Amino acid sequence: MHPVFALVDCNNFYVSCERVFNPKLAGKPVIVLSNNDGCAIARSDEAKALGIKMGVPVFQILNIIKAHKVHVYSSNYALYGDMSQRVMQTLTQFTPDIEIYSIDESFLDLSGFSSHNRTEYGRKIKYAVEKWTGIPVSIGIAETKTLAKIANRVAKKSKKSNGVLDLTASPFQDKALELIDVEDVWGIGRSYSRFLKENGINNALQLRDANDQLIKKRMGIVGTRLLHELRGLSCFPLERCPPPKKGITVSRSFKQAIETLDELLEAVAAYVSTGAEKLRKEHSVAGVLMVFLMTNRFNKERYYYNMTTIRLPVSTSDTSELIQYAHGGLIEIYKKGYLYKKAGVMFRDLVSETQVQTNFLDSIDRIHSNRIMQVLDNINVKMGSSTLKYAAVGLRGNKKWQTVFDHRSQSYTTNWNQLLEVS
DNA sequence: TCTGGGGTCCTAGGACCC
Protein backbone atom coordinates (compact mmCIF):
# COMPACT_ATOMS: atom_id res chain seq x y z
CA MET A 1 0.00 0.00 0.00
CA HIS A 2 1.18 3.52 -0.80
CA PRO A 3 1.82 5.85 2.09
CA VAL A 4 -0.03 9.15 2.22
CA PHE A 5 1.55 12.26 3.69
CA ALA A 6 -0.02 15.52 4.74
CA LEU A 7 2.19 18.56 5.08
CA VAL A 8 0.77 21.13 7.50
CA ASP A 9 2.56 24.43 7.03
CA CYS A 10 1.88 27.61 8.98
CA ASN A 11 1.29 30.61 6.74
CA ASN A 12 3.95 33.33 7.13
CA PHE A 13 4.57 31.89 10.57
CA TYR A 14 6.49 34.63 12.41
CA VAL A 15 4.18 37.30 11.04
CA SER A 16 1.14 35.24 12.01
CA CYS A 17 2.52 34.94 15.57
CA GLU A 18 2.82 38.72 15.83
CA ARG A 19 -0.71 39.08 14.49
CA VAL A 20 -2.19 36.75 17.08
CA PHE A 21 -1.25 39.24 19.78
CA ASN A 22 -1.81 42.36 17.73
CA PRO A 23 -4.94 41.90 15.62
CA LYS A 24 -4.58 45.39 14.19
CA LEU A 25 -1.89 43.96 11.94
CA ALA A 26 -4.45 41.92 9.99
CA GLY A 27 -4.58 42.88 6.33
CA LYS A 28 -1.52 45.10 6.62
CA PRO A 29 2.00 44.63 5.31
CA VAL A 30 4.13 43.20 8.12
CA ILE A 31 7.71 41.91 8.18
CA VAL A 32 9.85 40.24 10.84
CA LEU A 33 13.59 40.83 10.86
CA SER A 34 16.63 38.64 11.49
CA ASN A 35 19.10 39.28 14.34
CA ASN A 36 20.38 42.83 14.62
CA ASP A 37 17.34 43.80 12.56
CA GLY A 38 19.39 42.97 9.49
CA CYS A 39 17.16 41.23 6.94
CA ALA A 40 13.47 40.53 6.33
CA ILE A 41 12.96 36.85 7.12
CA ALA A 42 9.17 36.69 7.31
CA ARG A 43 6.63 38.64 5.30
CA SER A 44 2.87 38.88 5.31
CA ASP A 45 1.12 38.37 1.96
CA GLU A 46 0.72 42.15 1.73
CA ALA A 47 4.46 42.63 2.24
CA LYS A 48 5.22 40.01 -0.42
CA ALA A 49 2.89 41.84 -2.79
CA LEU A 50 5.01 44.97 -2.29
CA GLY A 51 7.94 43.03 -3.73
CA ILE A 52 9.79 42.51 -0.45
CA LYS A 53 11.89 39.39 -1.04
CA MET A 54 12.88 36.77 1.48
CA GLY A 55 16.16 37.65 3.16
CA VAL A 56 16.54 41.12 1.69
CA PRO A 57 18.57 43.55 3.86
CA VAL A 58 16.36 46.16 5.52
CA PHE A 59 18.48 49.08 4.40
CA GLN A 60 17.61 48.22 0.82
CA ILE A 61 13.86 48.50 1.35
CA LEU A 62 13.62 51.50 3.66
CA ASN A 63 11.73 53.48 1.04
CA ILE A 64 9.13 50.72 0.55
CA ILE A 65 8.70 50.45 4.32
CA LYS A 66 8.14 54.17 4.60
CA ALA A 67 5.92 54.61 1.57
CA HIS A 68 3.59 51.73 2.44
CA LYS A 69 3.73 51.93 6.23
CA VAL A 70 5.06 48.42 6.55
CA HIS A 71 4.95 47.20 10.16
CA VAL A 72 8.39 46.04 11.20
CA TYR A 73 9.25 43.65 14.03
CA SER A 74 12.47 42.25 15.42
CA SER A 75 12.36 38.50 15.74
CA ASN A 76 11.08 37.14 19.02
CA TYR A 77 12.09 33.49 19.08
CA ALA A 78 10.75 32.82 22.56
CA LEU A 79 7.29 33.76 21.31
CA TYR A 80 7.54 31.81 18.04
CA GLY A 81 8.87 28.72 19.79
CA ASP A 82 6.01 28.80 22.23
CA MET A 83 3.39 29.27 19.49
CA SER A 84 4.98 26.46 17.52
CA GLN A 85 4.54 24.09 20.44
CA ARG A 86 0.86 24.96 20.66
CA VAL A 87 0.35 24.30 16.96
CA MET A 88 2.18 20.97 17.13
CA GLN A 89 0.24 19.93 20.23
CA THR A 90 -2.98 20.61 18.40
CA LEU A 91 -1.85 18.46 15.46
CA THR A 92 -0.97 15.64 17.83
CA GLN A 93 -4.62 15.50 18.86
CA PHE A 94 -5.43 14.40 15.33
CA THR A 95 -2.79 11.72 14.90
CA PRO A 96 0.21 10.37 16.77
CA ASP A 97 1.87 9.73 13.41
CA ILE A 98 3.51 13.11 13.18
CA GLU A 99 6.96 14.34 12.26
CA ILE A 100 7.74 17.87 13.42
CA TYR A 101 9.87 18.96 10.52
CA SER A 102 10.63 22.56 11.44
CA ILE A 103 9.35 25.34 13.66
CA ASP A 104 6.36 25.84 11.36
CA GLU A 105 5.86 22.56 9.47
CA SER A 106 4.80 19.03 10.28
CA PHE A 107 4.26 15.92 8.20
CA LEU A 108 1.36 13.69 9.18
CA ASP A 109 0.82 10.12 8.06
CA LEU A 110 -2.70 9.86 6.68
CA SER A 111 -2.35 6.41 5.11
CA GLY A 112 -5.18 5.09 7.21
CA PHE A 113 -7.78 7.38 5.68
CA SER A 114 -9.77 6.55 2.61
CA SER A 115 -9.36 8.98 -0.22
CA HIS A 116 -12.76 10.61 0.07
CA ASN A 117 -12.20 11.46 3.75
CA ARG A 118 -8.80 13.06 3.53
CA THR A 119 -9.71 16.53 2.34
CA GLU A 120 -12.45 16.71 4.91
CA TYR A 121 -10.06 15.63 7.66
CA GLY A 122 -7.56 18.21 6.45
CA ARG A 123 -10.23 20.88 6.77
CA LYS A 124 -10.94 19.80 10.32
CA ILE A 125 -7.26 20.04 11.21
CA LYS A 126 -6.93 23.45 9.61
CA TYR A 127 -9.98 24.73 11.41
CA ALA A 128 -8.86 23.39 14.81
CA VAL A 129 -5.36 24.88 14.58
CA GLU A 130 -6.72 28.25 13.63
CA LYS A 131 -9.34 28.20 16.34
CA TRP A 132 -7.06 27.03 19.14
CA THR A 133 -3.88 28.90 18.30
CA GLY A 134 -4.87 31.71 15.96
CA ILE A 135 -2.29 30.57 13.41
CA PRO A 136 -3.54 30.03 9.82
CA VAL A 137 -2.17 26.92 8.10
CA SER A 138 -2.24 25.27 4.68
CA ILE A 139 -2.34 21.53 4.11
CA GLY A 140 -1.07 19.56 1.14
CA ILE A 141 -1.74 15.83 0.81
CA ALA A 142 0.06 13.37 -1.52
CA GLU A 143 1.89 10.04 -1.83
CA THR A 144 5.36 11.41 -1.10
CA LYS A 145 6.76 14.22 1.00
CA THR A 146 7.98 16.06 -2.09
CA LEU A 147 4.53 15.90 -3.69
CA ALA A 148 2.91 16.93 -0.40
CA LYS A 149 5.16 20.00 -0.43
CA ILE A 150 3.91 20.79 -3.91
CA ALA A 151 0.29 20.18 -2.94
CA ASN A 152 0.80 22.53 -0.02
CA ARG A 153 2.18 25.22 -2.25
CA VAL A 154 -0.74 24.96 -4.63
CA ALA A 155 -3.13 24.94 -1.66
CA LYS A 156 -1.64 28.27 -0.54
CA LYS A 157 -1.92 29.78 -4.02
CA SER A 158 -5.22 28.58 -5.35
CA LYS A 159 -8.41 30.20 -4.13
CA LYS A 160 -10.41 27.11 -5.04
CA SER A 161 -8.60 24.71 -2.73
CA ASN A 162 -9.11 27.11 0.18
CA GLY A 163 -6.00 26.02 2.03
CA VAL A 164 -6.35 22.25 1.71
CA LEU A 165 -5.43 20.20 -1.35
CA ASP A 166 -5.32 16.42 -1.77
CA LEU A 167 -3.28 15.43 -4.83
CA THR A 168 -3.41 11.66 -4.31
CA ALA A 169 -4.77 10.00 -7.40
CA SER A 170 -5.90 13.39 -8.56
CA PRO A 171 -6.55 14.02 -12.25
CA PHE A 172 -5.08 17.47 -11.60
CA GLN A 173 -1.69 16.24 -10.45
CA ASP A 174 0.01 17.09 -13.74
CA LYS A 175 -1.60 20.51 -13.77
CA ALA A 176 -0.43 21.15 -10.20
CA LEU A 177 3.13 20.13 -11.07
CA GLU A 178 3.07 22.40 -14.08
CA LEU A 179 2.17 25.34 -11.83
CA ILE A 180 5.29 24.91 -9.71
CA ASP A 181 8.48 26.60 -10.93
CA VAL A 182 11.39 24.21 -10.80
CA GLU A 183 13.25 26.37 -8.27
CA ASP A 184 10.32 25.97 -5.89
CA VAL A 185 10.61 22.18 -5.79
CA TRP A 186 11.84 20.84 -2.44
CA GLY A 187 15.54 20.10 -2.91
CA ILE A 188 16.13 22.44 -5.84
CA GLY A 189 18.16 25.47 -4.87
CA ARG A 190 19.94 28.19 -6.81
CA SER A 191 22.58 26.07 -8.39
CA TYR A 192 20.42 23.14 -9.48
CA SER A 193 17.65 25.37 -10.78
CA ARG A 194 20.15 27.17 -12.99
CA PHE A 195 21.37 23.87 -14.38
CA LEU A 196 17.83 22.60 -14.96
CA LYS A 197 16.69 25.75 -16.73
CA GLU A 198 19.71 25.58 -19.01
CA ASN A 199 18.41 22.19 -19.97
CA GLY A 200 14.89 23.39 -20.67
CA ILE A 201 13.43 22.08 -17.44
CA ASN A 202 11.39 24.93 -16.02
CA ASN A 203 8.66 23.41 -13.87
CA ALA A 204 8.03 20.44 -11.62
CA LEU A 205 6.22 18.51 -14.34
CA GLN A 206 9.16 18.79 -16.74
CA LEU A 207 11.48 17.75 -13.92
CA ARG A 208 9.37 14.69 -13.16
CA ASP A 209 9.56 13.62 -16.80
CA ALA A 210 13.22 14.53 -17.24
CA ASN A 211 15.93 12.16 -18.40
CA ASP A 212 17.20 10.09 -15.47
CA GLN A 213 20.80 10.05 -16.65
CA LEU A 214 20.99 13.81 -17.06
CA ILE A 215 19.74 14.35 -13.53
CA LYS A 216 21.84 11.60 -12.02
CA LYS A 217 25.01 12.93 -13.62
CA ARG A 218 24.69 16.44 -12.21
CA MET A 219 22.74 15.84 -8.98
CA GLY A 220 23.83 12.37 -7.95
CA ILE A 221 21.77 10.18 -5.70
CA VAL A 222 19.93 13.24 -4.40
CA GLY A 223 18.57 13.93 -7.87
CA THR A 224 17.56 10.33 -8.46
CA ARG A 225 15.58 10.25 -5.23
CA LEU A 226 13.94 13.53 -6.11
CA LEU A 227 12.75 12.09 -9.44
CA HIS A 228 11.36 9.03 -7.67
CA GLU A 229 9.50 11.22 -5.20
CA LEU A 230 7.99 13.32 -7.98
CA ARG A 231 6.83 10.11 -9.69
CA GLY A 232 5.03 8.99 -6.55
CA LEU A 233 7.64 6.58 -5.17
CA SER A 234 8.24 7.52 -1.56
CA CYS A 235 11.93 7.71 -0.57
CA PHE A 236 11.63 9.74 2.63
CA PRO A 237 9.58 7.98 5.29
CA LEU A 238 7.91 9.74 8.20
CA GLU A 239 10.42 10.18 11.04
CA ARG A 240 8.36 9.93 14.19
CA CYS A 241 11.18 10.53 16.65
CA PRO A 242 13.91 12.82 15.47
CA PRO A 243 17.43 11.36 15.51
CA PRO A 244 19.76 12.96 18.07
CA LYS A 245 21.57 16.13 17.05
CA LYS A 246 25.01 15.76 15.48
CA GLY A 247 26.25 19.18 16.41
CA ILE A 248 25.33 22.41 18.11
CA THR A 249 26.43 25.78 16.76
CA VAL A 250 26.17 29.20 18.32
CA SER A 251 27.35 32.13 16.24
CA ARG A 252 26.36 35.76 15.87
CA SER A 253 27.16 38.72 13.72
CA PHE A 254 28.25 41.64 15.84
CA LYS A 255 26.22 44.79 15.80
CA GLN A 256 29.46 46.74 15.29
CA ALA A 257 32.73 45.40 14.00
CA ILE A 258 35.34 44.81 16.69
CA GLU A 259 39.11 44.70 16.55
CA THR A 260 40.43 43.72 19.94
CA LEU A 261 41.09 40.24 21.19
CA ASP A 262 39.56 41.12 24.56
CA GLU A 263 36.17 41.84 23.05
CA LEU A 264 36.28 38.69 20.92
CA LEU A 265 37.09 36.64 24.02
CA GLU A 266 33.96 38.01 25.67
CA ALA A 267 31.74 37.28 22.70
CA VAL A 268 33.06 33.74 22.36
CA ALA A 269 32.57 33.13 26.09
CA ALA A 270 28.95 34.20 25.68
CA TYR A 271 28.42 31.82 22.74
CA VAL A 272 30.00 28.95 24.62
CA SER A 273 27.66 29.65 27.54
CA THR A 274 24.52 29.40 25.41
CA GLY A 275 25.90 26.40 23.53
CA ALA A 276 26.82 24.52 26.69
CA GLU A 277 23.37 25.25 28.07
CA LYS A 278 21.80 23.72 24.97
CA LEU A 279 24.13 20.77 25.30
CA ARG A 280 23.04 20.11 28.88
CA LYS A 281 19.40 20.47 27.94
CA GLU A 282 19.93 17.67 25.43
CA HIS A 283 21.80 15.64 28.07
CA SER A 284 24.77 15.50 25.75
CA VAL A 285 28.47 16.19 26.02
CA ALA A 286 30.78 17.34 23.23
CA GLY A 287 33.98 15.62 22.17
CA VAL A 288 35.09 18.31 19.76
CA LEU A 289 34.96 22.07 19.98
CA MET A 290 35.46 24.36 17.01
CA VAL A 291 35.96 28.11 17.13
CA PHE A 292 35.81 30.46 14.18
CA LEU A 293 35.93 34.17 13.49
CA MET A 294 35.55 36.27 10.39
CA THR A 295 35.44 39.78 9.03
CA ASN A 296 32.49 41.16 7.06
CA ARG A 297 31.85 38.66 4.28
CA PHE A 298 30.54 41.37 1.96
CA ASN A 299 33.82 43.23 2.09
CA LYS A 300 36.12 41.24 -0.19
CA GLU A 301 39.09 43.45 0.54
CA ARG A 302 40.69 42.72 3.87
CA TYR A 303 38.69 39.58 4.35
CA TYR A 304 39.84 37.07 6.91
CA TYR A 305 38.30 33.83 8.11
CA ASN A 306 39.84 31.22 10.34
CA MET A 307 38.73 28.22 12.28
CA THR A 308 40.31 25.77 14.64
CA THR A 309 39.26 22.34 15.85
CA ILE A 310 39.96 21.23 19.39
CA ARG A 311 39.58 17.62 20.43
CA LEU A 312 38.64 17.61 24.09
CA PRO A 313 40.50 15.15 26.32
CA VAL A 314 37.22 14.21 28.00
CA SER A 315 33.82 14.96 26.46
CA THR A 316 32.13 17.65 28.47
CA SER A 317 29.29 20.17 28.74
CA ASP A 318 30.92 22.21 31.49
CA THR A 319 30.74 25.89 30.66
CA SER A 320 33.91 27.09 32.34
CA GLU A 321 35.96 24.24 30.95
CA LEU A 322 34.64 24.85 27.45
CA ILE A 323 35.28 28.59 27.74
CA GLN A 324 38.91 27.89 28.54
CA TYR A 325 39.40 25.68 25.50
CA ALA A 326 37.50 28.08 23.27
CA HIS A 327 39.65 30.97 24.45
CA GLY A 328 42.76 28.96 23.69
CA GLY A 329 41.48 28.31 20.19
CA LEU A 330 40.51 31.91 19.60
CA ILE A 331 43.94 33.20 20.61
CA GLU A 332 45.41 30.78 18.13
CA ILE A 333 43.38 32.03 15.16
CA TYR A 334 43.10 35.73 16.04
CA LYS A 335 45.08 38.06 13.83
CA LYS A 336 45.56 41.67 14.75
CA GLY A 337 44.53 44.41 12.38
CA TYR A 338 41.22 43.10 11.07
CA LEU A 339 37.69 44.36 11.64
CA TYR A 340 35.82 41.33 12.89
CA LYS A 341 32.11 41.01 12.25
CA LYS A 342 31.23 37.51 13.35
CA ALA A 343 32.45 34.67 15.54
CA GLY A 344 31.06 31.38 16.70
CA VAL A 345 31.57 28.03 18.37
CA MET A 346 30.52 24.57 17.26
CA PHE A 347 30.19 21.48 19.42
CA ARG A 348 30.66 18.20 17.53
CA ASP A 349 31.01 14.51 18.29
CA LEU A 350 28.09 14.70 20.70
CA VAL A 351 27.32 11.70 22.86
CA SER A 352 24.89 11.12 25.67
CA GLU A 353 26.20 12.34 29.04
CA THR A 354 25.68 8.84 30.44
CA GLN A 355 28.38 7.37 28.21
CA VAL A 356 31.34 9.66 28.79
CA GLN A 357 34.68 8.01 28.24
CA THR A 358 36.74 9.10 31.21
CA ASN A 359 40.38 9.82 30.72
CA PHE A 360 42.89 8.33 33.02
CA LEU A 361 44.86 11.58 33.17
CA ASP A 362 41.76 13.63 33.89
CA SER A 363 42.33 15.98 36.81
CA ILE A 364 38.91 17.61 36.93
CA ASP A 365 36.35 16.76 39.60
CA ARG A 366 33.46 16.09 37.22
CA ILE A 367 30.83 15.29 39.81
CA HIS A 368 31.46 18.63 41.42
CA SER A 369 31.37 20.55 38.15
CA ASN A 370 28.15 18.78 37.11
CA ARG A 371 26.50 19.98 40.27
CA ILE A 372 27.58 23.54 39.63
CA MET A 373 26.10 23.36 36.12
CA GLN A 374 22.80 22.07 37.50
CA VAL A 375 22.54 24.92 39.97
CA LEU A 376 23.38 27.40 37.23
CA ASP A 377 20.77 26.02 34.84
CA ASN A 378 18.07 25.87 37.51
CA ILE A 379 18.55 29.47 38.52
CA ASN A 380 18.61 30.66 34.94
CA VAL A 381 15.41 28.77 34.13
CA LYS A 382 13.59 30.17 37.16
CA MET A 383 14.88 33.72 37.16
CA GLY A 384 15.33 34.32 33.44
CA SER A 385 18.27 33.32 31.27
CA SER A 386 21.63 34.90 32.07
CA THR A 387 20.64 35.81 35.59
CA LEU A 388 23.88 34.02 36.40
CA LYS A 389 26.70 34.23 33.92
CA TYR A 390 30.41 33.84 33.72
CA ALA A 391 32.65 36.82 34.29
CA ALA A 392 34.38 35.92 31.03
CA VAL A 393 31.28 37.14 29.19
CA GLY A 394 32.03 40.63 30.50
CA LEU A 395 30.19 42.66 33.04
CA ARG A 396 29.79 46.00 31.32
CA GLY A 397 26.59 46.49 29.39
CA ASN A 398 26.49 47.98 25.94
CA LYS A 399 28.94 45.76 24.16
CA LYS A 400 29.81 46.23 20.53
CA TRP A 401 29.17 42.59 19.79
CA GLN A 402 25.81 42.32 21.49
CA THR A 403 22.84 41.60 19.24
CA VAL A 404 20.15 44.26 19.13
CA PHE A 405 16.40 43.96 18.63
CA ASP A 406 15.08 47.48 18.36
CA HIS A 407 11.59 46.55 17.15
CA ARG A 408 10.72 43.68 19.38
CA SER A 409 7.15 42.97 20.41
CA GLN A 410 6.43 41.90 23.95
CA SER A 411 7.00 38.32 25.11
CA TYR A 412 3.30 37.75 25.58
CA THR A 413 3.35 34.07 26.30
CA THR A 414 6.68 33.53 28.00
CA ASN A 415 7.24 36.39 30.40
CA TRP A 416 4.97 37.14 33.35
CA ASN A 417 5.83 40.79 33.22
CA GLN A 418 4.58 41.13 29.69
CA LEU A 419 1.20 39.44 29.65
CA LEU A 420 -1.20 40.86 27.14
CA GLU A 421 -3.18 43.71 28.65
CA VAL A 422 -6.88 43.51 27.97
CA SER A 423 -8.55 46.87 27.75
C1' DT B 1 27.09 53.42 7.11
C1' DC B 2 23.62 49.13 7.07
C1' DT B 3 23.67 42.36 4.82
C1' DG B 4 20.73 36.11 10.18
C1' DG B 5 21.40 31.61 12.29
C1' DG B 6 21.34 26.64 12.69
C1' DG B 7 21.07 22.49 10.64
C1' DT B 8 21.71 17.95 7.26
C1' DC B 9 23.52 15.17 3.61
C1' DC B 10 26.64 14.11 -0.21
C1' DT B 11 30.99 14.03 -2.65
C1' DA B 12 35.75 14.54 -3.86
C1' DG B 13 40.23 14.22 -2.50
C1' DG B 14 44.02 13.34 0.69
C1' DA B 15 46.25 10.37 4.12
C1' DC B 16 47.12 6.07 5.43
C1' DC B 17 47.25 1.08 5.44
C1' DC B 18 47.90 -3.55 3.63
Next chain:
DNA sequence: TCTGGGGTCCTAGGACCC
Protein backbone atom coordinates in the same frame (compact mmCIF):
# COMPACT_ATOMS: atom_id res chain seq x y z
C1' DT C 1 61.91 4.20 -18.36
C1' DC C 2 59.41 1.59 -15.28
C1' DT C 3 56.99 2.87 -10.50
C1' DG C 4 49.58 -1.46 -8.13
C1' DG C 5 45.25 -1.59 -6.34
C1' DG C 6 41.91 -1.31 -3.14
C1' DG C 7 39.98 -0.24 1.14
C1' DT C 8 38.87 3.03 5.12
C1' DC C 9 38.71 7.21 7.44
C1' DC C 10 38.64 12.03 7.70
C1' DT C 11 37.89 16.68 6.14
C1' DA C 12 36.49 20.54 3.41
C1' DG C 13 33.37 22.32 0.52
C1' DG C 14 29.07 22.37 -1.97
C1' DA C 15 24.24 22.21 -1.97
C1' DC C 16 20.20 22.31 0.20
C1' DC C 17 16.62 23.08 4.00
C1' DC C 18 13.89 26.14 7.35
